[in-house]
Each structure stands twice: as C-alpha cells, then as structure tokens.
Amino acid sequence: MHKILSKKQLSAGVYEMTVEAPLIARARKAGQFVIVQIDTDWGERIPLTIADADEGAGTITMVFQAVGATTHKLAVKETGDSVENILGPLGNPTHIEKFGSVICVGGGIGVAPLFPIVQAMKGAGNRVTVITGARNRELVIFEDRMRRYADELVVVTDDGSFGRKALVTEPLREYCAADPKPGMAVAIGPPIMMKFCTKTAAEFNVPIMVSLNTIMIDGTGMCGGCRVNVGGVTKFVCVDGPEFDGHLVDFENMMLRMRAFKEREEADHHNCHIGLGLTPHEIPAGR
Ligand code: FAD
Ligand code: FES
Ligand code: MG
Numbered sequence: 001m002h003k004i005l006s007k008k009q010l011s012a013g014v015y016e017m018t019v020e021a022p023l024i025a026r027a028r029k030a031g032q033f034v035i036v037q038i039d040t041d042w043g044e045r046i047p048l049t050i051a052d053a054d055e056g057a058g059t060i061t062m063v064f065q066a067v068g069a070t071t072h073k074l075a076v077k078e079t080g081d082s083v084e085n086i087l088g089p090l091g092n093p094t095h096i097e098k099f100g101s102v103i104c105v106g107g108g109i110g111v112a113p114l115f116p117i118v119q120a121m122k123g124a125g126n127r128v129t130v131i132t133g134a135r136n137r138e139l140v141i142f143e144d145r146m147r148r149y150a151d152e153l154v155v156v157t158d159d160g161s162f163g164r165k166a167l168v169t170e171p172l173r174e175y176c177a178a179d180p181k182p183g184m185a186v187a188i189g190p191p192i193m194m195k196f197c198t199k200t201a202a203e204f205n206v207p208i209m210v211s212l213n214t215i216m217i218d219g220t221g222m223c224g225g226c227r228v229n230v231g232g233v234t235k236f237v238c239v240d241g242p243e244f245d246g247h248l249v250d251f252e253n254m255m256l257r258m259r260a261f262k263e264r265e266e267a268d269h270h271n272c273h274i275g276l277g278l279t280p281h282e283i284p285a286g287r
Contacts, residue, residue, distance in 0.1 A: 001082045005059060010141045011134075013066045014109060015075050016051070022058030024050070024088050030116035031094030031211065031243055034060070035219040036074070037085035044070045047216045047238075049113035050089060060086075063112030063141070090219045091242045095209070096120045099183030101127040103175050103206075104150075105168050105197050107189025108134060111142050113211060114188045121186075122149045129182075130154070131171050133189070137162035168193065169200045176204035184209065187246065191255050198246035208246040212237045215258060229253050 002019045010016050024034060028050045037043040052061040066075040077083065094117050102121045106114035111132045122128045130150040134140045135158045146153050154171045155163030164171070168189075175182060185208040187197035194210040201208040214226040214237045221239035228235055231248035235241065 001084060002086050004077055004079055004081050004083065007077065007079050010063065012138045013075075014063065014139070014141055015066065016061060016063045016112075017074070017077070018059050018061045019083060019086065020058060021060045021086050021088075024086065025053040025055050025058050025060050028053050028060065028089040029093030030096065030120040031113075032089035032091050033113075033219075033242065034062070034086050034088030035090060035216065036062070036083060037087075038070065038073050038077070038083055040084045043073075043084065045087075045217060045219070046070050047090070047213075047219060049211075051112040051115055063109065065109040087219060090238060092240075094120060094186075094243055096124050098125045101129070101180070101182045103129045103131065103172060103182045103185045105131045105172055105185065105187040105189070105193075106133070106142075107168055107187075107193040108139065109141075110187075110189030110193070110211075110213075111146075114186065115142055115145060117186055117188075118146060118149050122151075126183075127151050129175055131156065131168050131175075133157070133168035133193070134162075135159065167196075169196050172197055172200050173203075176201055176206045182206055186210075186243075191251055191258065194246060194249075195251035195255075198249070198251070202247055209243045210246040210249060211242045212244060212249070212254065213242070214254060215260075227257075 002021050004019050006018045008016050033047050033049045035045045035047050037045050048062045048064055050060050051063045064071050066072045104114050104118050128150050129152045130146045131154045133156045140162050156166040157163055185201050185206050187194045188211040198208050216238050217223045217225040219238045221236045226237035229250035230244050
C-alpha cells in the first residue's frame, strides 16, 4: 500500500500526485519509471515516470494525464487514499554527462518526465535549454520548475495562446543550426513529436535521445509488449530503455504497434487483463 500524501491538478486533466514509496525514492534516478496498479484485484498495470522524488521524506511524485480508464481512476483518488502496488524504479537511468550544451524538448505530458533529466543535465555542468510545447495555454505545465533549472526556456503553444505560436521543432531547428551546435538533444512526448524532433536533429548531425512510451505490461522484459526496432535490432523499452538513440528508432513501426489495441482501449471502461494470470473464460462478465 502506498499512501497518497498530496494531489493537485496542474492543468486540464493533468494531475500531480505524491505518494509514500521510500525504497523507490532512495533508489530512483532521472529517466526511470514505475508501474502502478491501483487495485490488485482487477487493476491494470500502467507505467508512469518518476517526475520527482524526496529521499528524506520517502516520497515519489508522478504527473499523469487522465486519458483512459486507469488514469481516470487514479485521478479521482484523493490525499489520504492509497494505491495498492507500485513497482520500481524500472528502466535504465538517463545517460548524464557533460555534453556542453543540451537542448531538452518536452511535448504535452512529456514535459513532466523531462524535468528530472533537466535537473540532472544541469547538475552535470551543462548549459541547458528547455523547449516545452502544449496545445494551448491551459495545458502548459512545469513552467516555473523548468525556469528554476534551465538556462533558457522557450514555451510554445499550437494556438499561440501562451508563449510562441509554433511547434517544438521550430525553436529546436534554430538551436541545432546555431554555432556551436548542441552536444546533445533530448525529446520526450508523443511518438510523432519525437519522430520529427529526431528528423530535425538529423539535419544538423545533432545526437538525440528519445524516451519511448510504448504499451507496457510486466515492465520486466518478459511479455514483449513494449518491443521496438532500434537500429534493426529488437529492443524492449522496459529493460533496454526507455531512452534510445533517436536516430536509430523505427518510429513508424512503433506507432503502428501502439495503434494495435486502439479499438479495445476506446471501448468504455476497458481494463487490460493481461498479466493478471487469468484465461479469457475466467474473467467475470463486465470486467
Ligand atoms: P487507456 O484508455 O488504456 O489508453 C490510452 C492510451 O495510453 C493508449 O492509446 C496507449 O497509447 C496508452 N496506454 C494504454 N495502456 C498502456 C500501458 N499498459 N502501457 C503504456 N501505455 C499504455 N503517462 C503520463 O500521463 N505520465 C507519465 O509520466 C507517463 N510515463 C510513461 C512512461 C513510460 C515508460 C511509458 C511506457 C508510458 C508512460 N505514460 C505516462 C503513458 C501512460 O502509461 C498511459 O497514458 C496509461 O497507461 C494510459 O492508461 P489508461 O488506462 O488510463 O488509458
Ligand atoms: Fe513486457 Fe517490456 S513490458 S517486455
Ligand atoms: Mg487502460
């Protein structure tokens, strides 16, 4: 059981939740994630990035967008309630080194998982430029937090209601074209955004790391649900990633695989039963 110590709404449908998880708080590093199971009877397992942690207080913070059944269930939990299972930290930590200048790009909810990477890149002595993108002003998150660590922050919105009216690739292109060019770029967001950030970085020979958000079930490399093609080799995002060299990722294949369960996910109250150890005929009606 993991007690919820605080919950706040950051923007439309986006919540920040701090929970008790002392062992995870002590061990986690930038770039790692947890698998959350709200209730162990029928609960789906969903991966969420550790957006922040407080080792002293024994807490981790997750930022999530309510997009489907499980994230909506989590969104109605309140301070004082509990989450049954949190597994982690999972995945490999971000490769942090002194690259000189680093451009960190976050799109939508991807801005939250970018935050610990921005902190760590800054801590390693890099000059860090952060570009965050949202559809509109209501969806802009983490502006103050990013400003505290970034040497420069560029906020863009699709409709121009806040910051610059642009897609994240526009300022990214300008920074990649600068002399000297960045030593490293990092992009986290929807797959299509990471694909175009990678294309932009490729035009200027800038290395780029992307954090992939494939479907995950066990999170331990056994189910194969998160498999992706990286440089012609099959990789599992949960144990080999979640971060990879963007220039080697087959984004088309990844996006195709992520669409595979779209109909089932869009059905009302869809609850994935994979990993619960049940055969289809053992699942009660309505579950
Ligand atoms: P559903 O209606 O079931 O699905 C909505 C969409 O979420 C789907 O179309 C699919 O693209 C995705 N999804 C569904 N089930 C899974 C699953 N088991 N694994 C992965 N994706 C799934 N989201 C955040 O809001 N904040 C985060 O910090 C965050 N970090 C992530 C880190 C990793 C390593 C990965 C792989 C994903 C992360 N996600 C994060 C995405 C998050 O896991 C999904 O939004 C969530 O699982 C949706 O579940 P649902 O039941 O509410 O929605
Ligand atoms: Fe099962 Fe990665 S989630 S192998
Ligand atoms: Mg779901």
